[in-house]
Amino acid sequence: MSSGYAPPTLLSDRTDDLVSWYETTVESHDDAFEAAKELATRLGAHVAPEDDTDTNTGADTDTNTGADTDTNTGADADTATVEFGFWTPEIVDADVPESAVELELLTSPADLDPGETDHREVSFRRDRVSVRRAGEYHWAVVGGVRTGTRGTLGSLYQLVYEDENGEEQTIQDPVSYSVPFGAFAPAEVYDVGVLDETRTDREYFEALGTEDERVSTTEDDGLPRIDPATSMLEIHPGTATERGSLAGLAEVYEDIAGKQRAGDALEPWERAFAGYDGIQVMPLEPLTENKEQHDFWSVKQGESANTSTSEASGGSSDEQRESADISTSEGSSDEQRESDDKLTVEVARPEIINWGYDIVVSAFSAPNPAILETGRPDELVDFIAACHDLPRPVKVVFDVALGHADNRGAELLNDRYILGPGMYGKHLDYTEPTARAVFLEMQRRKMDFGADGIRVDGAQDFTSYDPETGEMYHDDDFLAEMDRVTQEVAGTEYRPWMIYEDGRPWPRVDWELAASYRTLIEQHPHSFQWSPITFAHNTPALLTFWATKWWRVREVGEFGGNWLTGVANHDTVRRGTQIDPTVEFNQSPVNPYLGEDYPDTIDEAYDNAASSMLFHCFLPGVPMDFAHANMRAPWGFVRDTDLTWNVKVVSDESKFCYWQVRDEDFDDDRFFRRVKDLGFESNDKLLVWMNALSAAVEATDYDLDVMADMLSAMDQPLGDDLSAADLEAYSYAWMRDVHEFANLSHWHDEQDDERMKFRLETREFRHDRPWLLADLDEDDDYFSYRHPTDGTVLYYGFRHSPAGDEQLLFAANMEGVTVDTSPEYLAEDAAEDENAPEIPTDGWEPALVAPGAEESSSSTDPSAVELDNGEAIVWRREL
Structure with missing residues (x-):
């Protein structure tokens, strides 16, 4: 820091105005929740509007007096006036005096790159200012604060106070916009106004309210609502590209857009990402951290003259933090406290392995820095803009x-x-009014990065306690509040496409039988839900899946117009790899028609022409695929963030080696380097060990010490004197290996050109016929399967376009032996059902035929085709 550095300064008059606003807001509302919703909008750190009176002229006006006299700048050209607000009932309840609470600002050297993952020590300038207490809140308006932008790391901030034992405690901001060093480190003062003003897709949002708007529905309040996608792709950003970042994913779509505009052919692997008009990115929120494995913000010895050591609550590990004794500076107001000390911290951009759902909720409104290779929230906006910029x-x-x-x-x-x-x-x-309001504010801020839609994960888990009945209930009122949140991007206010995942009465034992998957659609007719065939436990690798699940598939035809459909997502593929394929009882056998080995079987189960065409070419709803399933790449549930259950998590994945690891994959020098270093020389030996580990978890009720003793007795490369620490070390090695193994960049060259071309054609077929979104017409459309099955589950259906200019006839061998079919045969089969409409037999032309399907050599019907397991055909008839 230069000698001319002007420290941040509390602006008393503006702080008083902020406190007055708080008091007026509370007094104007009879309902605590309604007041909290308004108050929550001012929590966190916000760059304040410029005020002509806020010039840096001297201490008497609570402004900076450094060498530079520019408005709100001081010696740092990137400074501004910033409003801070914290909801702090824990401080008030503990009777901590207002004078003991301060806002700590940590300003880094100007050249600090928050995108670096290398750990290095950094000296931050540490300044502290007083805050004003009002009710359960603390407020401050501070001048001369460095603000973060695309090219600048803003000052970090947190609330600090001394508890009754004289130990310093910290409070992080749960509604921050940026946490470059993770949720357990101080948040960054970030200028989201600049971010919004400079985003390159502003025209996309500005057009939402014009005659050329890309939305067709408008709510009663006049706000447009984003229409549903025609088809959607689910993506895990951390393993979707070699870089494992949103910038890497943006580059994929920028390259696709460039080729599409130039008329150039896409690479086979690029087709896995193309043909959709919707992307669902798995959670982008900051994640939990493992105290023993992760340390991205570690405070070192302070450099101030008077320091006392104390443990900081909420740190990224159990390190000791140094804090300075602060005294009021001469010439400053009573509210102003300054410290000219520095704080040395070891920092790194977080590197975390997680599928995204293990969030701490705090800093939910900020992007997960682990997938921001630049460490800048701009990266999320750039990715969204790349998607909006496609042809x-x-x-x-x-x-x-x-x-x-x-x-x-x-x-x-x-x-x-x-x-x-x-x-x-x-x-x-x-039900806590302020917490309820803050959760909604977190949602609003996150979505304001520019999302078109919101998928509420596990809506059935939003439950609250009823003190009168002593039971938990589904908090549909809160889910309705989530639906009411509106977004404002590039000056346009709009309502996002609303999607719920809801399997209630989960976790009741009969949930699979009892769940309707329509509860929230009935409450919010514009919303969508995940379909029963899409939700959770979905195992098409098992024989008879398509027969035994027919009742649910039929529901998609009847009620699917507001459902997301398809069999492949992050949960279902994972569930498939957890099946024990060696079980010989109490479980359907593995479908032998899908592949010659287990990896081929699992790949074909979640990506085959029959299921893809069923959802994209015939059934209603919005078909959703999973990028890993599209590329037939390995996928599993991995996380290195769990301190307690890490070994159990790995044991749950013990069947992964059956389903996802071919011997040649294990032998590849790129893969499983860590477990190989531990002595596992072959996939077979690893599989034996994984099965033993899983059995030990179950036999000991997850007693790591007992497990270590049991496993020491078997022939395995980890030694004959295992400890709990050895099991944990193995688990982390396994998870990191699988995380690398599942990166899609390793599987680019494995993509079959014909298969990827046909899948893209299947999606384009859907886009050419948006009317397929609607439910089947109960009078004119038809959907059934052949009775009896005769060894093949043959689905077929008949649909009419609303315009009356086209009819479609669909047939698919969902599982079983080869079968011949034709329009004549299907019309004859349907005629046996008195409720079926008459299916015409003339004028049909093949519109889409799965690779491998061919004219039948055994049928006397010249239009007959032979469909093997997983093959399908759609005929088209013009009217």
Whole structure:
């Protein structure tokens, strides 16, 4: 820092105005929740509008007096006036005096790159200013604060106070816009106004309210709502590209857009990402961290003259933090406190392995820095802009996981946010008025990065406690509040496409039988839900899946117009790889028609022409595919963020080696380097060990010490004196290896040109016929399967376009032996059903035929085709 550095300064008059606004807001509302919703909009750090009176002229006006006299700048050209607000009931309840609470600002050297993952020590300039307490809140308006932008790391901030034991504690901002060093580090003052003003897709949002708008529905309040996509792709950003970042994903779509505009052919692997007008990105929220594995913000020895060591709550590890004793500077107002000390911190951009759902909720409104290679929130906007800039713009849907918090969320959130322990960590309290309002504000801020749609993860998990009945209930009122949140991007206010995942009465034992998947659609007719065939436990690799699940598939035809459909997503593929293929009882056998080995079987189960054409070419709803399934790449549930359950997580994936790892894959020098270093020389030996580990978890009820003793007795390369620490070390090695193994960049060259071309043609077939979104017409359309099956589950159906200019006839061998079919044969089969419409037999022409399907050599019907397992055909008839 230069000698002319002007420290940030509390602006008393503007702080008083902010406190007055708070008081007026509280007094103007009889309902605590309604007041909290308004108050939540001012929480966190916001660059304040310029005020002509805020010039840096001297201490008497609570402004900076450094060498530079520019408005709101001081010695740093990137400074501004910033409003800060914190909801702090824990401080008030603990009777901490207002004078003991301060805002700490940490300003880095100008050349610090937040995108670097290398750990290095950095000296931050540490300044502290007083804050004003009002009710359960603390407020401050501070001049001379460095603000973050695309090219500048803004000052980091947190609230600090001294507890009753004289130890310094910290409070992080749960509604921050940027956390470059993770949720357990101080947040960054970030100028989202500049971000919005400079985004390159502003015209996309500005057009939402014009005659050429890309939305067709308008709510009663006049706001447009984004239309659903025609088809959608689910993507895990951390493994979708070699770089594992949103910038890497943006580059994929920029390259696709360039080739499409130039008329150039796409590479086979690029086709896996093309043909959709919607993308659902798995959660983008900051994640929990493992105290023993992760340390991206570690405070070192302070450099001030007077320091005292104390443990900081909410740090990224159990390190000791140094804090300076602060005294009021001469010449400053009573409210102003300054410290000219520095704070040395070891920092790194987080590198975390996680599928995205283990969030701490705190800093939910910020992008996950682990997938921002630049460390800048701009990267998220750039990715969205790349999607919007495609020749056919692609809508971006955020996967919002606010139905729970990881256990470590309790270190960052005050107790009023948390109801108690839950199935996935901490159960959030949606009935606490301010917590309820803050959750919604988190959603609003995150979506304001430019999302077109929101997918609410696990809506059935949003439950609250009824003190009168002593039971939990589904908090549909809160889900309705989520639906009411509107977005404002590039000056346009709009309502996003609303999607719920809801399997209630999950976790009731009969949920698969009892769930309607329509509860929230009935409450919010514009919304969509995941279909029953899409939700969770979905195992098409097992024989008879398509026969035994027919009742659910038929529901898609009848009710699917507001459903997301398809069999492949992050959950279902994972569930498929958890099946024990060696089980010989109490489970359908593996479908022998899908492939010659287990990897081929799982690949074909979640990506075959029959299922793809069923959802894209015939059934209603919005078909959704999963990028890993499209590329037949490995996928599993991996995370290195869990301190307690890491070994159990790996044991749950013990069948992964059967389903996802070919011997040649294991032998490849690129893969499984860590477990090979531990002594596992072959896939067979690894599989034996994984099965033993899984059995030990079950036999010991997850007692790591007992497990280590048991496994020491078997012949395995880890030694004959295993400890719990050895098991944990193996688990982290396994998860990191699988994370690398699942990166899609490794599988680009494995893509079959004919298959990828046909899948893209299948999606384009859907886009040419948007009318397929609607439910089947109960009078004119038809959907059934052949009775009896005779060894083949043959689905078929008949649909009319609303314009009356086209009819489609679909047939697919979903599983089983080869079968012959034709329009004549299907018309004859349907005629046996008195409820079926008459299917014409003339005028049909093949519109889309799966690779491998061919004219039948055994049928006397010249239009007959022979469909093998997983093959399908669509005929078209013009009217």
